[in-house]
Amino acid sequence: MIEAVWGWPPPVLDPAGPYSAQVTTLSWALFALGVFVTGVVVVALWVAIKGPPNWKANLGGERAIWIGGVAFPGVVLTALLIWGLTLTASLTEPIRGDEMRIRVTGEMWWFRVEYLDPDGAVMMVDANEIHIPVDTPVVLELESADVIHSFWVPHLSGKKDMIPGRRTLLRIEADRAGEFGGVCAEYCGGQHALMGFIAVVHEPAAWQSWLADRMDTLANAAEPVAQESQRYPGDADLYPTEAEYLERYDARRGYDLFMETGCAACHRIAGSEANGLAGPDLTHIASRRSLGAGILPNHRGTLIGWIGDSQSIKPGNRMPSYDRLSAEDLGHIAAFLELQK
Amino acid sequence: MVSSDRGKAIVATVLALGASSVVSGCKDPVQTRYEPSDAAKSRGLVAIEKTGCGSCHEIPGVEWPRGRLGPSLAGFDDVGLIAGKLPNRPGLLAAFIRNAPAIKPGSTMPPMPVTDAEAQDVASYLYGLDSD
Ligand SMILES: [Cu+2]
Numbered sequence: 001m002i003e004a005v006w007g008w009p010p011p012v013l014d015p016a017g018p019y020s021a022q023v024t025t026l027s028w029a030l031f032a033l034g035v036f037v038t039g040v041v042v043v044a045l046w047v048a049i050k051g052p053p054n055w056k057a058n059l060g061g062e063r064a065i066w067i068g069g070v071a072f073p074g075v076v077l078t079a080l081l082i083w084g085l086t087l088t089a090s091l092t093e094p095i096r097g098d099e100m101r102i103r104v105t106g107e108m109w110w111f112r113v114e115y116l117d118p119d120g121a122v123m124m125v126d127a128n129e130i131h132i133p134v135d136t137p138v139v140l141e142l143e144s145a146d147v148i149h150s151f152w153v154p155h156l157s158g159k160k161d162m163i164p165g166r167r168t169l170l171r172i173e174a175d176r177a178g179e180f181g182g183v184c185a186e187y188c189g190g191q192h193a194l195m196g197f198i199a200v201v202h203e204p205a206a207w208q209s210w211l212a213d214r215m216d217t218l219a220n221a222a223e224p225v226a227q228e229s230q231r232y233p234g235d236a237d238l239y240p241t242e243a244e245y246l247e248r249y250d251a252r253r254g255y256d257l258f259m260e261t262g263c264a265a266c267h268r269i270a271g272s273e274a275n276g277l278a279g280p281d282l283t284h285i286a287s288r289r290s291l292g293a294g295i296l297p298n299h300r301g302t303l304i305g306w307i308g309d310s311q312s313i314k315p316g317n318r319m320p321s322y323d324r325l326s327a328e329d330l331g332h333i334a335a336f337l338e339l340q341k
Numbered sequence: 342m343v344s345s346d347r348g349k350a351i352v353a354t355v356l357a358l359g360a361s362s363v364v365s366g367c368k369d370p371v372q373t374r375y376e377p378s379d380a381a382k383s384r385g386l387v388a389i390e391k392t393g394c395g396s397c398h399e400i401p402g403v404e405w406p407r408g409r410l411g412p413s414l415a416g417f418d419d420v421g422l423i424a425g426k427l428p429n430r431p432g433l434l435a436a437f438i439r440n441a442p443a444i445k446p447g448s449t450m451p452p453m454p455v456t457d458a459e460a461q462d463v464a465s466y467l468y469g470l471d472s473d
Contacts, residue, residue, distance in 0.1 A: 245451075295406075296396055297391065297392065297393050299392075299453075302393040304397070305396030305408050305410050306396060309409055309410040312409045312410075314406075323410070334451070
C-alpha cells in the first residue's frame, strides 16, 4: 500500500480517471488563485508600510475598498463558483442504474467487498481489494458496520463517507489500468491509519479472465485443498526449495487446523465449512496483493507473521494473535491458505 | 518517546565507551567485522521494507511493523551464531535470509521471496546495525 499510496507524483495530483481529473483541475485552479491573492496582499502590505505616500493614500481610499474588497472578490468568486460547479457536474450526475455495482463496507479496520450481479444479489465476496475494468463507470454502495469511515482512492475519485445505517453511493471510473492505493479517510479508531485497500484496474481482456477465474474458483470451491503442488508457479528463483517446503507443510493438516482453532468462526471460505463473518472473507486470500487491509505484502512470511502475531503488527485489531500455535502449525495453515486463490 | 529513546541511546553510548576498551581487543577481526558499503545497506533496508521482514522481527531503522514472532535483529553483527546454529558470516547470513530451512534444517523461519542479490544487501544492512 505504501508504494501505491505515496510515491511521486502524489496520487491526489495524478488522476487516473475522469472524476478525479476534474477534482485535480479545480484544485490547481484554487492553488493558482490562492498564490495570486497572497501575492496581492503581500504587495499591498508592502505599500502600506513602506510605499510612497500617494500610493498609501490610494490604497487607503474608498475606491480601493470598492474595487479590491467588493468588486474583485465578487466577480472572481462568482466566476469560480459557476466554473467549479460546471466542471464537477458529472460527479453528482444521477446514477443510471445499469452500472456495475460493488458494495464496500467499512469495518474496524478493513474493507468488506461484495460484487453484485445485475439483480443486486451478491455474486462474489472479497476484502481489501476492488477490481474494476478500465473505462467503465462503477457504482460503489458504501456502508459501514460500526463507525463512520470514508472511502477514498485519490487516483480515482473524491472521498465519500461510509455511514452506519445508511447507504451512500459513489461512482468511480478509471481511464488507465493499474493498481491504485486507497485509504479510510475518516478517523475511525486506533488502527485507522492501517486501514487501506488496493483498487486494481484491468484492461478489458484481463478483466474478463479475472472474472472467469474467480467464478471458476467459486464453482469448484467444494474441495479447498485440491491441486496441492504449484503454489508459487514461476517463482522458482524466489523459492528455490519449494518442493522440500511443500513436503514439510501439509495443506490438508492446515485445513484441519483452520477448522479446529477457531479461524472458521470468523472467516469464510466459500465451499468449506468455514462461514464466519467477523473477519475478511478468505476464499481468494492467496490472490490478494496485500494482507491486513493493504498494509503488508502478501506472501508466506507475512501470512505466517500475521496469523501468529497480528497484534504486534496492527495492535488492537479484532483478530487474536495465534502465538499459542507452533511454528509448524502456522506453516501448515499458511500452506492451506496459499491454495485459496 | 523520542526523549526516552535518546536517553537510552546516551546511556548505551556511555556504557559502550566504557566497555570498548575492554571489548574491542577481543573482536573477531576478519569475517564478521567487515564494513558493508552504504549503498548496499540502503538497498538492504528497501528490500527489508518491501518484503515485510518486520512482520516477524523488530529491526532497528524499521518503524513499523515490529512483529515479535521471530527474534529481534538489533545489533546483529554482534550475534554469535545465526539462529543459534550457524557461524555469523555474510555469505551464510544471506543464504539463511533467503531460505532458512535449507541452511538450517528445521528452522521455523520460512523461505523469503528475495533474490540472491537482495539477500546480500539485507545482510549488509543487518551487519551495518553496529551498536558499538
Ligand atoms: Cu478510518
